Amino acid sequence: MALLAVEKVSKSFAGNRVLNEVSFDVRAGEVLALVGENGAGKSTVLSLVTGLLSPDSGRVLYDGEPLRSWSPHRAREVGIGSVHQELSLNPHQTVAENVFLGQWPARRGLVLRRDLAKRARPLLERVGLDVDPLTRAGRLPLGQQQLVELAKALASGPRLLILDEATSALDDDQVRSVFAVVDELRAADSSVIIVSHRMAELFAVSDRLTVLKDGEVMATRDRAETDHDDIVRLMIGRELSDLFPPKAGEGSPVGAEIAAIPSEAEIAEEKSAAGVAAENTIPVLTGAPVLKVRGLTVPGACENVDLDLDPGRIIGLGGLQGQGQRAVLRALFGLVRHSGRIELDGRPARLASPREAIRGRIAYVPEDRKVEGLHVAQNVRANLSLTNLGVVTPGKRLLTVDRGAEAALVDDLVERMRIRVTGPEQEVRRLSGGNQQKVSLARWLPSEPRVLLLAEPTRGIDVGTKREIYHLLRRLADGGMAVLVTSGDTMELVGLCDEVAVMYEGAVVERLAGEDLSEERLVRASVTGAEAAPRKGAGTHA
Amino acid sequence: MTALPRTASVPRRLTGTLRENRAAWAFGVLLVTWIAAVLFAKGFDSVSSVRYLVQTAAFLGIVAVGQTLVVMMSGIDLSVSGVVALSAVVCAQVAAGSGGTTGIVVALVASVVVGLANAAGVTWLRVPPMVMTLATGTIVAGSLLVYTNGSPKSAKVSLLGSLANDRVAGVPLAFLLWLGITAVAVWLLHASRIGRYVFALGNGERASRASGVPLARTAFIAYGACSLLAGVSGLVLLGFTSTSSLTMGNPYQLLSIAAVVLGGTSILGGRGHVLGTVAGALMLTLLTALLASWNVSEGVRQIVLGLLIIGLLLAYARERRT
Numbered sequence: 115m116a117l118l119a120v121e122k123v124s125k126s127f128a129g130n131r132v133l134n135e136v137s138f139d140v141r142a143g144e145v146l147a148l149v150g151e152n153g154a155g156k157s158t159v160l161s162l163v164t165g166l167l168s169p170d171s172g173r174v175l176y177d178g179e180p181l182r183s184w185s186p187h188r189a190r191e192v193g194i195g196s197v198h199q200e201l202s203l204n205p206h207q208t209v210a211e212n213v214f215l216g217q218w219p220a221r222r223g224l225v226l227r228r229d230l231a232k233r234a235r236p237l238l239e240r241v242g243l244d245v246d247p248l249t250r251a252g253r254l255p256l257g258q259q260q261l262v263e264l265a266k267a268l269a270s271g272p273r274l275l276i277l278d279e280a281t282s283a284l285d286d287d288q289v290r291s292v293f294a295v296v297d298e299l300r301a302a303d304s305s306v307i308i309v310s311h312r313m314a315e316l317f318a319v320s321d322r323l324t325v326l327k328d329g330e331v332m333a334t335r336d337r338a339e340t341d342h343d344d345i346v347r348l349m350i351g352r353e354l355s356d357l358f359p360p361k362a363g364e365g366s367p368v369g370a371e372i373a374a375i376p377s378e379a380e381i382a383e384e385k386s387a388a389g390v391a392a393e394n395t396i397p398v399l400t401g402a403p404v405l406k407v408r409g410l411t412v413p414g415a416c417e418n419v420d421l422d423l424d425p426g427r428i429i430g431l432g433g434l435q436g437q438g439q440r441a442v443l444r445a446l447f448g449l450v451r452h453s454g455r456i457e458l459d460g461r462p463a464r465l466a467s468p469r470e471a472i473r474g475r476i477a478y479v480p481e482d483r484k485v486e487g488l489h490v491a492q493n494v495r496a497n498l499s500l501t502n503l504g505v506v507t508p509g510k511r512l513l514t515v516d517r518g519a520e521a522a523l524v525d526d527l528v529e530r531m532r533i534r535v536t537g538p539e540q541e542v543r544r545l546s547g548g549n550q551q552k553v554s555l556a557r558w559l560p561s562e563p564r565v566l567l568l569a570e571p572t573r574g575i576d577v578g579t580k581r582e583i584y585h586l587l588r589r590l591a592d593g594g595m596a597v598l599v600t601s602g603d604t605m606e607l608v609g610l611c612d613e614v615a616v617m618y619e620g621a622v623v624e625r626l627a628g629e630d631l632s633e634e635r636l637v638r639a640s641v642t643g644a645e646a647a648p649r650k651g652a653g654t655h656a
Numbered sequence: 657m658t659a660l661p662r663t664a665s666v667p668r669r670l671t672g673t674l675r676e677n678r679a680a681w682a683f684g685v686l687l688v689t690w691i692a693a694v695l696f697a698k699g700f701d702s703v704s705s706v707r708y709l710v711q712t713a714a715f716l717g718i719v720a721v722g723q724t725l726v727v728m729m730s731g732i733d734l735s736v737s738g739v740v741a742l743s744a745v746v747c748a749q750v751a752a753g754s755g756g757t758t759g760i761v762v763a764l765v766a767s768v769v770v771g772l773a774n775a776a777g778v779t780w781l782r783v784p785p786m787v788m789t790l791a792t793g794t795i796v797a798g799s800l801l802v803y804t805n806g807s808p809k810s811a812k813v814s815l816l817g818s819l820a821n822d823r824v825a826g827v828p829l830a831f832l833l834w835l836g837i838t839a840v841a842v843w844l845l846h847a848s849r850i851g852r853y854v855f856a857l858g859n860g861e862r863a864s865r866a867s868g869v870p871l872a873r874t875a876f877i878a879y880g881a882c883s884l885l886a887g888v889s890g891l892v893l894l895g896f897t898s899t900s901s902l903t904m905g906n907p908y909q910l911l912s913i914a915a916v917v918l919g920g921t922s923i924l925g926g927r928g929h930v931l932g933t934v935a936g937a938l939m940l941t942l943l944t945a946l947l948a949s950w951n952v953s954e955g956v957r958q959i960v961l962g963l964l965i966i967g968l969l970l971a972y973a974r975e976r977r978t
Contacts, residue, residue: 449866472868486866489859491926500856500867503849513849557867 116175117142117305118163118274123172125158132158133329135172140274143303145296147316150326151349151604151637156309159326160278163307164196165189176274195272197263199279205252210234212251213266237265240298242291256283264292275299277308281315293319311434313342313641325349350604350633357581358609359588362427373559373590374530375552375582402460404596405476405565407446410454415441416620419454423565423596428587430611431600433640438620439600440481443567446598447471447478472501474565477558481569481600483547487554490543494535494553497542498524501557527556532582548579555583566590566597572606584610604636616640678920679932681972685918686939693942697949703826709941711820711828715893717937718834719908720915721841722885724933725878727916728845729857730925731778731785733879735770735793736886736912740905742796743767743890745804748811748900756813760891767887768880770796775879779872793909800902808900816895830892834934837885841930850877858926914965915940920972939968 116139125133133155140146148156161167162174165185173180176192203212210230231247238247241261245254251262260283267275275296281289296306296319310316316323317337325332325348332348359381403422410419416438423429431439445452448465456463458474465471471478480486488497499506499520506520524538531552535545542550551571558566571587572580587610591597601607607614613627616639624639626632693700719736726733743763751759770792777788800808822829845851853874856864865871889908894900913923919936921928943964947957 447866468866469868469870478866480866485860486862489856489863489926491859492855496852496855500852500864500869503852514843514847515849515852 116140117177118307119175120159120163121173121175123159123162123169123174125162125167125170131329133162133169136326136329136331137172138324138331138334140305140307142273142305143300144322145300145306145308145320147320147323148307148309148326149316149323149345149349151602154326154349155329156326157278158329160196160276160307160309163189163274164194164276190270193271193273194276195267195270195274196276196278197260197267197280199282201256201259201263203251203259203262203266205250207251208248209238209245209251209254209262210247212262213237213247213269215266217270234265237268238262240268241265241295242288257285257288260284261288261291264295268295272299273304275304275306277306277310279309279311281310281312289315311641313345317342346634346637350637357584359585361588362591362612373586373593375532375586376589381581381585404459405446406455406457406460408455408457410442410445410452410456412438412441412445412450412452412620415450416445416617419615419617419620419622421598421615421622423598425564425594425596426591427612428591428597428599428610430607430614431598431617432604432607432614432626432636433617433623435602437617439617440569441620442617443478443569443598443600446565447476447567449478472561475561475563476565476567477561477563479551479554479558479566479568479571481573483550483554484543488542488550490550491541493539493541494528494533494545495520495524495538497553498527498538498557502560505560523560527559530559531556531586548575551575551579551583555586564595566595568597568599570601571599572601572603580606604633604640608633608636677929678972679929679935680920682919682932682935682939685968685972686935686942689939689942689946693946697946699949700946707823707826707828709945710831710938712945713938713941714828714830714834715889715896716908716911716915716941717934718837718889718892719886720912720919720933720937721834721838721930722882723912724916724919724921724928724930725841725845725854726785726882727913727921727923728925728928729854729874729878730861731875731878732913732923733771733774733789733882733886734786734909735774735789735796736882737905737907737909738793738796738800739767739770739883739886740890740893740908741800741900741902742770742905743887744894744900744904745800745808745902747813747816747891747894748809749804751811751813752809756811756815759811759813760815763891764884764887767883767890769883771880771883772876774883775872775876778879779875797902804902806902808902810899811894812898813895816891817898818895820892820895830896833888833892837888838930838934841881844881845930850874854878855926858922858924860926911940918965918968940965 119139121137122135123133123137124131124135136155136159138146148159150156158167162169165188176194204215207215208227208231210227210233213234214230227248234247238245241264243258243261243265245258251259254262260280264280277292277296281292284292296308299306308316308320320337322334322336323340323345324334325345327349335344403424405421405423407419407421407423410421411417419438419442421429421442431442433439441450444450446456446465448467448469448471456465463474465474465476468478484490489500499515502523503515506516506523521538527533528535528538533552533556534549542553545553566587568587571583575583587597587599599607599611608631611631613625614631614636615622616624616626616636618640626635626639690700699705719740723733723736743766746766747759747763749759750762773792774785774789777783777792778785818829819833820830824832845854853864853869856867856869857871857874861871886905886908890905893904915936916933917923917936918939919928919932919934921932943961944957947960952960
């Protein structure tokens, strides 16, 4: 009988359906792998199982019982333990205290440190951790902290253990210890759900694999009956339509001189023009790169990254999540300290602050719209004019903002970008995610940047707005802008970019362009990059 | 629909604006308090009483206008009490030796230096504004004690005397000075480029940095202006009383912040109007005078004033939940 059964579960966030009638089960003494791209719905499913979220429809059966009032605390009580990529340890408390967090054994209300340490030791041994239980958790390296998390999950004697990217910070020896625990649990008739981007690990340890894509279960396969290629195909297989504009050199640069989101008619026109252009090919703009990056290093985030950003081209930074893509963008906008050589128009540039980057006409649209991208408590007008005060304060009126010029600028941007607002005084936080992203992009347009950096440009945005943004980016590129995009969405990178640099552990491990730029190649490069690149403890664990 | 429907129901927008505009509320509450004072207390219905009220409100008001600049960018200046005393004491001391004009100049320069130190600590050393300004305020107070050996001088500087006590067409000069300063502050905060930076900073430092807001320049202008105005207030006070003391600035630390908040400016920054602060300063001065007219002891007066500040805050100037 299944220990856990997820039956036709659906879940939506703000009208966005992220899970659609998802069903799968986990049997007692079985290890199930959940596979899927970023945004496929894995985390949401797991949150339903651990009680962080409740489903809109469908039900989750645990031990044959439907669970209605679910909570993280109750999940632990009935024997569901979980370890996530993000650490939940309290860095200022000892390892032992962390292991028993929330269930400290007390004697007459007193927690005895020595007692705690004695009881933590066997758990630490089980996860292959040889550290003093009285060490402060924050002092341990990341991988060991991850193992403390595992010990913490084991402390409550789970019947179902969830490992959500729990091995991402571990070296091979540590991964082996985790798998030993998994085998032990399986032998004791307990169950494990494992999520990992590393295919080899999943094949090494799981009994069955369930593939999720766009919130739906594509298939569940026995390990013996499937292989890497089969799973990758299930993960990505879908159709591209005119969601994406033609690439550099394929389309006609129609209307490229105005940076505006194209209308439906214009998108159709571009599409047909692309057919014509394929015959008498328009040469790709071949100028010197606007931004030449050599040996860019941000300590702890990325190392020796080389990039050439050419006008007219959209370059992507791909790879698994958190491989240093974000640091590259932030460094190029002067937001983090970095070393390496950066040339802007052939001249060495020092990008020590965002102001210097902006002076070099570099623009940045961050992934965190609400904290870094926009002032959400302020209105659309203030947000759009803040980056353009030079434009709206004419020199003749010493430093006074010209309200008329400001209003004209804002009206123009709202119209060009098709931003849906009730008026320029509407607060940005009242706008939808898509419209917020449009504001975040629009505010840079009047200063005509030469380099545009975007992090996750379409995260949490409906597909209609995605399409508008893709077409806008291509127009900007056609107008001579160099665009650099990071994205965890492989389809987006393949559909939008002219070239994608795949990153792994802070380094570029592969560059894909033209024919080579396919979702399959990209996923393979991200994952095999993970396998090919040397890890701390060499050797394989399979 | 991409066009802007600007005409959307004017009446609703008007009431909406009124409800949102806490600065306007401040003037409303001020008016009600004043009417109540006229009706229920003696001596508030004469022209001379109004004249005296706006004259004494100017001392607090000038400090509070400066405080508004700092609070609006999510800062706070607790050193204003020290700077008020610094300016008055230094001016009296220097004026005794080198004449009034030199005294005024030296006092104002000393005041601005404190503001620049505050800004440097907040932006470059990244000390939290509350800690930084409290520390500089303490240092200033200690320095004054050392400088004066505990006994500050009295001084009659004629320019300051007339600034504090004279009238133009029946209106106190100190009040006119305050209004002039307010007009400049309104321009700075609500019409100039710097004002946009101040509001942006008050609404989020990270987004401001990523938008290219000059963080250091903005902080130096705001803290510098705040200290300068505290210095100006100290000079006017010196002119008013002709004596300087080491503790003469003390009430202004908390009252200036109370005036800003009662004026409808968010203590978290990024939201409000300088004119509200004017109402806030007038209201606090009126309340103080009202309590004084009741002939209760100093202790009771402070307790009631504190309770009134809390009550008024709850009535209309509460922070909204986000």
